Structure formats: C-alpha cells, structure tokens
Amino acid sequence: MSIFKKIMTAVRGGASEAGEAIIDANATRIFEQEIRDAENHLTKAKRDLTGVMAEQMAAKREVDRLQREITEHEGYAGQALEKGDETLALAVAEKIAALESDLSAQQQAHDSFAGNAERLKELVKKSERQVAEHKRQLSMVKTTESVQKATSAITDNFSSSNSKLLSAKDSLERIKAKQQKFDDKMKAAEVLESENSDTSLEAQLKAAGIGNQDSSANSVLDRIKAKQKQ
Amino acid sequence: MSIFKKIMTAVRGGASEAGEAIIDANATRIFEQEIRDAENHLTKAKRDLTGVMAEQMAAKREVDRLQREITEHEGYAGQALEKGDETLALAVAEKIAALESDLSAQQQAHDSFAGNAERLKELVKKSERQVAEHKRQLSMVKTTESVQKATSAITDNFSSSNSKLLSAKDSLERIKAKQQKFDDKMKAAEVLESENSDTSLEAQLKAAGIGNQDSSANSVLDRIKAKQKQ
Amino acid sequence: MNIHTIADHLNSLADNSDTGMSFDCQPISGEVDVLQISILGREELPIFVSVTEDQILCISYLWGVEEVKPECIAPMHESMLEMSIPMPLSSFSKIGDKYVVFGALSISSSLADVEHELTVLSNNAVEVIDDMSDFLL
C-alpha cells in the first residue's frame, strides 16, 4: 500500500486511534535510512560524474593533440615524397599509422566517457527526484503523526480541565458580545475623555485664580500649625 | 452580504461567469480607499498617542516639581512660625496655597492625559486590527478574481490549441509509461556503457600494438600519395 | 523554531504587535509539544501550534460533525473546497470528527510570519463560523 493510502486509512481511523502509528517506528527508521542511502548514492553519483567529465575533457584534449600531430606528419611524409625519399616517407607513415591507432583508441575512450557522463547526469537527476519524493512522503507521515499526537494532547488537556465545550455558534456569540462590550467601553472612554478635558480646563482656570479658591493661605497655615503641635 | 459570502456565491457561479467581478471595479476602488483611509487614521492615532504620552510625561514632571516645592515651603513656614514671625509664615502659606492649586491642576491634567493615552492605545490596536482585516478581505477578493481570470485564460488557450483533453487516469497512464520508458532507456544505457568499456579496452590493446593493426604504414603512404596526385 | 520561541515572542509583544492583537500562550504537554494560543477577546477560539521537522502547523478548531445539519454536510464540504483558494494563508481540513482551518508555515519562517499567520487564521476562523453558520444546527 502506498504511503498516501496508508495515511488516508490512518486519518480515517480518527482520534480514537490517535496513538497508532501510520508506519511503525521501525519502518520510519528504515524509511529515514533509505533517504540517507539515496542521498549518499546521489553524492557518489555526482562525484563519479565530475570524475568522468574530467576524463572526457582529458580524452578530448588528447584527440585534438593526436589530430594535430597526424596533420603535421602527413605534411612531412608529403615533403619526403616530393624529395623522392621513399624510405623516409615510409618511416613517417609508420609514425602516422601509430598515431592514428592512438587517435582511434582516444576517440573511442572519449565517446565512452561522454556516454557515461550522459548516463550519470540522468542518474543524478533521477536520484534527486527520488530523494525529494522520499522526503515528501516522510513529511506526510511525520505531519500526520504529529497532528494525531497533538490532537490527543489537546483532547486530554481539555477533558482534564473540566471546561465545557462550546458550540461554534455559542463561541461566536460570546466573541461578538465581547467585541460589542469593548466597543461600548471605548465609546464611554471617549465621552469621559472629553468630560475630563472640561474638568482639566476648570482646574486650569482655578490655577489662574479664576473661579473658586478652595485652598486659602490661612487654611494652609492652620494645617502647618496643627502639624507642629503633634 | 459579507465579503466571504459574496465570494462563496461568486465561486459557486463557476467558470461560466468567470468574467463577472465579485465586487465591481468601483467597489474595489472604494474598498482600497477605505484601507488607505484606515491606514491614515492609524498613522494619525499613533502620532496623537506619541503627543499625548509626551504631555503626560511633562505633566508628571511638573507634578513632581510642585510636590517638592510645597514640601520645601512647608519647611520655610514651619521655621517662620518657630521664630514667631507670623507675617512671614502667612506669606509663605500664600505661596503654598498657590502651589497646591497649581499641583491640583497639573495632577488633573496628568490623569486626563493618562486616560487619553490609554484610549488612544486601544484605538491604535483597533485600527491595526481593522486594517489587517480589510487587507485580508481584499486579498480574498483579488485572489478569487485572479483565479477566475486565470481559469478563463487557461480555458481559452486550451480550446484554441485544439488539444484533446485527457482524463486524469489517461494522463497518469501516459506519465507512468514515459517513466517506464525512461527507466528502460537508463538500463539500456548502463548495459551499453559496460560494453563500451570493453570496446575501449580493446582499443587500448590495439594502441599498445596487441591484436589487429588495421592501419598499416603502407596504406597510410598510399593514401598520402593518392592525395598528392589530385 | 520551536513552540517556546514562539511563546516567548508572542508573550513579549504586549502592546507592540503590528496586528493590534494580544496573545496569551500556554504550552500543553503530551507526546508532542503543543502551544495553545489565546487571542484577547477571542478566548473561545484558541489556535493550537505544533512544530514538526519541516513545518509549523497552526490549527483552529471550527466545529464538530455533530453540529452540522445532516443535509448540509455535502454542500458544506463543497463550499470548503471551493473557498480553499480564496481564503488567504489557511485551508480547511477535517481531523477525526472535527472541522478545522489551518495554516502550515515553513520551519524557516520568521516570528513576524508566524504572528501574521496567527492573525489571519483567527480572522479566517471567525469569518468562516459567521458565514457558514447556515450549515450548523
């Protein structure tokens, strides 16, 4: 059964089986090990690819060098023939034959490296896709298990707190009532604030000596005298 | 009708009414203007709050200063009384009475600023909540409209391209077939690669002069002679 | 990022949140750590946060199957699926016999991202209950 189907089955089981693992702990460890293996495999494939591409480049350089040398020696052989020196020409031709044999070997090696590099590139991409896919599946398993355990913790906490479970409609009603109360309080505070501003003005008038003076110099003096008698 | 219900109604309409706006362009502009207004309102409330808090602090400093000065003058009045200078004591008491009147005004101003600051803080928070809520609602409208327009563009593009719409099962089958073909190709490439390695070895043997020599010196010389005759 | 970092951040915000919301965090112990987050004035609709290896899950419980008018289950499911794209940062889900709205954030999200997610999730939850209440008994 695919991971997706296992999870579909597990979540359908619901809160009653919250403790049950989707894939057992051992299977999870195996799954995680598989991801690590795939990642190691990927690292190895990338290193191999780097090596093969270096060899491919080296072979290409050797092919180019041999081709240049062959062209050069063909020139020498031509010059020897023009001078009528058949013996020298044959010696050069022997050298060319050896170079050509070398070239053929290098060309085949190069083609082989190129093919190998192509194959390794595909392998790297395939491994990258597999690692991403395994990680996605493991994330699904872990998320599902986490949600089931969290649900279980929340349910336990709720039952132990003896709080009454409200319906969604009742919750909403209470929230709206609190909101209304808050808005009313703000409006009242605003009214109070404007009243306070008036009081403040009154106080300022008093400070300027306009209006009633509730603290006369004589009463202050009486107060200080009373303090001294204590 | 709430934005949420408008969107529920609009998406229920489906692709056939894709072009229809959830709230008309003019209403969207009004909505966006409301958000800008709320943001300006918020900026103003924050500035007011900063101002009021500064005034509150200034009033607090003044209250403290007046209290210190009253205590100081109470000391002077006490000393005047101890020296039996009732006239001087009364003059100081007049000063204290004035300071106390000042203090009462400053204390009232301070309390008023404090109440005002509290109210402005609540107002700032409320405005922040409103701005966030309006932005959330506008995002819902814009996302829904964008999805409807995108769906419409995709549908138009699809019908104009005359491509045959595959069922999900058929699509999956084709994807799996391509996957299989790719895996087969990779396996074949691997086999070929190991064969190539053998060929490469053969080529290397040849280069070392072991095995058949297919390019003899004489044939090279004949080739060069033939070239010269051209 | 773990639930304690989130709790410390939200508790330290006090009046300095950019969203105008006041949070109160309470860890719940269990096989996994869960943070119960109450928002001032919305204590009836707490948000539960848990952290896995790769994501931060924020869940708000909406209502139980038993609160839905039986004939409304089908249209409700359809509406939930239809509203899933328009609803920002959250999706509907069903956990056991409870319907929820939830948001999942990357483990590398900033604390500001988490705060924004919680605010939008709470607003989504309140609006969903208000506007889907026709489906409820």
Place this chain on the structure above:
Amino acid sequence: MNIHTIADHLNSLADNSDTGMSFDCQPISGEVDVLQISILGREELPIFVSVTEDQILCISYLWGVEEVKPECIAPMHESMLEMSIPMPLSSFSKIGDKYVVFGALSISSSLADVEHELTVLSNNAVEVIDDMSDFLL
C-alpha cells in the same frame, strides 16, 4: 516577483535544478498573466502559475466532476478534506467543475522556494491521481 522572473529562472536551470526536474515555461496571455509550466515526462499534468498582489498561486488540475463516480463524490470530498493537512505545501480545491491541488506562496518567496513548491506540487498531483483513482470512472 512576476511570472516572467519565474519563467526565466526555471528555463535557465537546465541540468542545475536541485530537484532533478526539467521545467519548460510557456506564458498564456489573458486578462491576467498565467505561466504554464511543463515538467519533463509529466507534460500531461502542467502547473499553472499566476501572481497576485500578495501571493504566487500554483495550480495543478486533477480531474473534472464528470470523471468522478457519482456515488464517490461524498467520500472523495471527505478524503480531500482529511488529506489536506498531511499533504505537504498543497491543498485541494474546487474551481468551477474541476478539482485541483494548489499551493500559495508569499510574494516575497525566493525562486528556490517557488521551484521547491512546484516540485512538491507535481509529486502531490501524481500521487493523488494514483491513489484516488478508485473514486474515478
């Protein structure tokens, strides 16, 4: 972030994607800009990307209502809601008469985030079709 930035990035990746996937992007003109993204080997299940003011929406179409066994609509809707949390980075939705999986990213996401989202979304889509095919005709 707009669809052209995304297209340029994905097209320039070639062999250098970290996810092993090769993308091919094709803009679709219309009232809003939409980017059709094909993944090599999965051309039958393209992903459509559009960008709004605050998010990047990635949508993969699964199947039409007419492909579902009529008696399976209800259990399918329920499974979709139940799988919504476990399925990483994507959720189910219904657009008109089509079912989709989609992912929404913040407009401030990095191009690497977008690439990761597309890869996971594509994998989710393929797996969903495979594992929900019992519901289909």
